[in-house]
Amino acid sequence: MNTVHYHPISKASTFKWMLKREYWENRGGFLYAPLIAGAISLVMSLIGILFGLLAMNRAAKSGSLVIDNESVNVNGLDLALLTKKLDAEALHNLANGLDLTLLLSSLWPFIVLAFVVFFYCLGALYDDRRDRSILFWKSLPLSDTQTVLSKALSALLVAPVIAVIASILTMFGFLLIISVVVLSHGGDPMTLIWGPASPLAIMAGHLSWLPVYLLWALPSVGWLLMCSAWAKTKPFLWAVMLPLFAGIIVSSTHLMNAFDSTSGWFWKHIVGRLLLGTLPGSDVFYRTDQLRAVIGDRDNLVAALAPSNQLAALSLPDIWIGAAVGVVFIIVAIRLRRRAGEI
DSSP states (O other): OOOOOOOOOOHHHHHHHHHHHHHHHTHIIIIIHHHHHHHHHHHHHHHHHHHHHHHHHHHHHTTOOEETTEEOOGGGOOHHHHHHTOOHHHHHHHHHHHHHHHHHHTSHHHHHHHHHHHHHHHHHTTHHHHTTTHHHHHHSSOOHHHHHHHHHHIIIIIHHHHHHHHHHHHHHHHHHHHHHHHHHTTOOHIIIIITTOOHHHHHHHHHHHHHHHHHHTHHHHHHHHHHHHHOSSOHHHHHHHHHHHHHHHHHHHTGGGGGTOOHHHHIIIIIHHHHSTTSTTGGGGGOHHHHHHHHTSGGGHHHHTSHHHHHGGGGOHHHHHHHHHHHHHHHHHHHHHHTOOOO
């Protein structure tokens, strides 16, 4: 008689499948939302470019478009001629302008990411209690720790990685659009676009930002998951109003004066860290001294986005203190999940 041997599934394999489940159940927010945001950015950029060309065409026809005392007809615009007249300073300014434009075009998926992570965490542990599917999940050999951690890691790593990929695709899509425009008007995209711009440096900056976001968003994600596990109804109101009311009480009572501080400190380091941590780049407002020398000079935009400057945020005490608080929130969420019953 043949004996069938069943091999137990490892915890790592189980956790990997739980991450996949979170992705498939939230694919609309994690995948489609940043891609659609990037596509909208490209469409709006294309419309802006077309309107710009139309305006230049009208200006040329009216005789108001003049470059170096030479009238330019946009319908026959020779960008090769214009390129020859660009000196080193003009090329430098062109590079800065291109880098700024590339950065702005790639920000749309990150803006969407802030909302996706915020509302995903709010419903992550609340929705299955509301529809009572928690009874099904608790009947499976899945621990509450694995469940909560899979949701936290989905918010802190899976969603940001996809957003970064969507951002990079958007940036290179924009480069292709303006390259076609330049090429169609007699210009050399390598000389006018790809040479001066720094897409690879911006891409490296986006990738190096991922560990910073994971740690910086941890207190917000932990807070939202804890509220999602605790609130019996309307987790959004509890998660948002509790910090806001605390800030109002601290401000009205001047409580921070007893600690030789101001209410502004409370709003920035408590309320802001709880509610705005899912917003990519919010750490910049907490390290102005660290970045002032770089960001203050618009010519150093690429330097400000360099991996070394992105990872410099890891030297801030705020990021580690906030991460520790976020871990405490997640532990509390796990304990609340264990005691969760029907609403």
